[in-house]
Amino acid sequence: MHTAHTGSRHNGAQSRLSTVTTNVKRSLLVVGFSVIASGCATYGKGVEKALTEVEQGQFVAAEQSFKKALDAQGNDRLLYHLELGVVKHLQNDFAASNAMLEQAERIAEQLETTSVTDTMTVMMSNPRQGPYGGADFEKVYINYYKALNYFGMAEQATNRSDYLSALEGARIESRRLIIRLNNLNTLKGTYAEQAEKDDQLFNKILKIFEKLQGNLVDMDQLQYRDDAMAHYLTGISFEMNGEYDNARISYEKAAKSYEGGFVKQFRLDEEMTEQAWFDAIRMMYKDGLNTKARKARKDKLSPQRQAELKRWLSDDFAQLVVLEHKGLAPQRREMNLSLSTNPTLKALELTPYAFATDRYQLAWFYLLYADKNFVDALANYLDAMEVGIALNSFTKTQTLGPLWDTAVDLGVINAIGGSTRVTVPYYRPAKPLGASQLKINDTTVPMIKASNPAQMGIQEQMTRSSTDIQLALARAVLKGLTADTVGKAGGFMSMVGSVGKLTAQLTDAAETRNWLLLPQDIRVRRVLVEPGQHELELNSQLHGKQKHHSSITMDVKAGDIRLWRVRSLPAPATGANVPVEEPVLQTAEN
Template sequence: MKPGQTLRSMFLLLPAILLAGCATYGAGINGAIQDVQKGDYAASEAKLQKALNPTGNDRLLYNMELAVVKHLQGDFAASNVLLDKAERIAEDLETTSITGSMVTLMSNPRQGPYGGADFEKVFINYYKALNYFGLAQLAADRNGYYDALEGARIESRRLIIRLNDLNSRKGTYAEQNDKEQQTFTQLLKIFEKLQGNLVDMDRLEYRDDAMAHYLTGISFEMNGEYDDARISYQKAAKSYEGGFSKQFRLDAEMTEQAWFDTIRMMQKAGGYKTESRALAKKKLSKARQAELKNWTADKAQIIVLEHKGLAPHRKEMSLELSVNPALQALEIRPYFFGNDKAQLAWFYVLYADKNIFDAVANYLDAAEVGYWFNSFTKTVPIGPLWNTAQDMGLLSAIGESMRITVPYYSPVKPMGESTLSVDGERSLMLKSSNPALMAVQEQMVNSSTDIQLALARSSLKALTAQSVASASGGGSLGGILSMAGKLTAQLTDAAETRNWLLLPGDIRIRRVAVEPGEHTLALDSTLSAGQRHSAQTQVNLQAGDIHLWRVRSLPPLAGAAKESEVKQLIKVAE
């Protein structure tokens, strides 16, 4: 084949380059997720074991995903064995830096081990606590029941340690609010707005988890440790109130529920008579103050916890990197024929120039590319380093353009209401946590690092390809080798698209006080696109019992028609 024909063939590979990002982690385990939606957990487990390596780079995800499948099966002990392994792996990876790994830089982030997001590590302990609650309800005798509750209590302590560590690293919501009141910080934010920055990354940091605090409160209450329960419920209330509820778009009533339970524990622990009355007047509505009288020792409690929907898939976006000599800058743009509206929106909000430098770029380049195109441009001025970049061959290695990849999430669509019926008396479930938004916001916080690493990775590959061509002696052969090396490098480039996909999209909760005896519980849940699922169970409770009913509401597969199949889409672990 002649050199010209070779080059033309290489350019025909461009669509393949842009489609290379399709092989994401989500696509790899989609079949296993579909089996969970069908209720076929054995098939899902088999597919996960085939797709993920328990000792490879996906070992953390292997244990976390399988643990959820075991949890849904009701095999809580096996689920906790997997979660114990996941916790050890996550801790090991926290102390092992892979940032400087040459393999990762020269290929893509998926070649390194997945260490998990901060909120995912919290959910490891969260699920372990839920498994212990499940073991308690399955216990054959009172000793087994209390042993399982002790396990939940220990896991709650671990959750507290992890949340305290999170607070120490990222600051509490109260500390963030104090920071925002400082005059200098306010001035900085004014000038940030003048520059056109749309995203305040400090507000998107995952710095606490009110729902995790609330779960530890339930654990301590079940163990009869009422003062410890009070502390956990109060931490949950302050977290919801301080910013957690607003950040993750949760129901405002959840804050009042956490204060309600704080006051209940103050009354139950004793010694807080004056404080509890004052707090009730300050934090509770008249109706909730009156309701406190119904929560007496001769009643039983029902807590309904709904895990709703699925976590969003992290995806990959292809971007074009080019050189702008007039500005002595690098420019990054989306491939308009390869990206959808969600990708363009992500790029514009997080990357596109929206400051005075953008106006300069528009003015200098308007005759060539137009104003509209420049509104989807990220300019990276290298100024004093321009000559260095030229001398090391970076600018020539980039050439006309080069592909880089970054991760992103599509917008998360909110799900509808969930309604609980207890013996026919209906009440709305409260949105208490939102893992889907946690994932999206954490990715937004990391977006600056994502694009820096993508630039460094692709540039290093391009320089390596160019050096191979130079070593061949240049000429036509050298040009072909350079182009081949550059295309190969771009075909192998990939963004980090791994995340814990069997987590719920959001979490809802409702607790009610009931008389001892038999009760019929029903949950009617509206998911995305108006899909509705329902679940039902019966319980027989004694005075003082606290019964936790866990429901996983999952969207049906497209085209699911049989009523028997639809009923399997809800897994109820009693």
């Protein structure tokens, strides 16, 4: 009787364990399909409330929302200071904004020295579990915004000493910006160096074979190697301080960068190249470099702009510089992919999930990952009866060859199983923004598209795509191997291993963090006006029917350089906390 009773209890325990196992697996599968279909929560989703409040002009509320969503000491500490730095800038609290951005700069520098071992450990587990270090272009914009803050502090100064001190701060920040850009040139090469490299015979031959391999994207052409708009801003800063030689150098660097590839790479207005040369030539004349100025004027300026130079060199007029920061940076998203094995080809195959993939994800996958050479296309065609024709063109096949046996011995093939989920980051194309028109008294002129942070983010992500996919695959396999090791213990541990394998897939996540309060693009217009009072209006078309209107009255004196900064976002909601008037800056000479 005792033996029978024991057996009964044992059978009952097994039955309960089986039920628990089945329920756990079933629950995880339901959650799994939900995760794959909707994607894990991204950084953009986490700060969605704050972003909406910024768009509505509710900057004080947005500040509180960012503080709730982000940890000032945690893995998002850099983004905490970056986002709040812009919010404070929008509140016209320029000193507080600079304090935030100075801390952000220190954090970014500290993270640059993080050991490779620590970085790889985080990347192999889940990149979102580690600190965000920022992209190269984001670090440049830290100094860019700090310089703008000093301009704002100068406008708010109540005495001449504070005014000149703030302008000096802008000058110093401009020098820091130049140092950062020089380091970027050293690391990635200038546009001129890239052009010289492209002209070399060996590199031309390499590009032919890259095309035969199906590579549509030349990553060298997508590198963020310089920032013409940042050079142009430093030129404005130096000119305001009366440092005409330094201003000339900065404007000339901006012009060469725009001309050398910056306009083409970031889809900007060609007119910005001529504008930068125009200002560089003005500084040449002011600096006494008349021979150089005459040659540059003939080579770089249209007859119309050449005719304008005389008035611009006169001290009888004032300059108005309008700087528009338009829209918000696009959000980095997450794409789910299925990794499987093909024993016939001794290859690994990667495809998007058919039921949870939109056309933007398919386009990203095809551009950066999908097989596009003849051999792989043929293999896909021959496999079409098994994998289905719908996604047949959207497959990445990595033939292992002799490494297949090694992968089998290591347990990699078994760890992948029938299919393993991997995740990679991607961007949707930024929605195009409409025109911006500046009206000064009765004259209307278009704003010039001078920079494109949105495109910088997208292209930076493209250059990382190869690394992203390698790390995603390695993470998936490593987690699968770990789960298999647990599962081999048998019994209850076998169930734990199976559950662990599924859980590992569900918890995988791609890096979706980026600085979201950067503008989508930046526009500039520089005009010459008579001394006196002027009415300025900026009418900006955003996405679809969204519009933004700003206006200001300026009273200028001869020799002034006045800066008007506008952040164009959708029309604010009723009662929004918006500054009554955008800050304006004039030169230290007045």
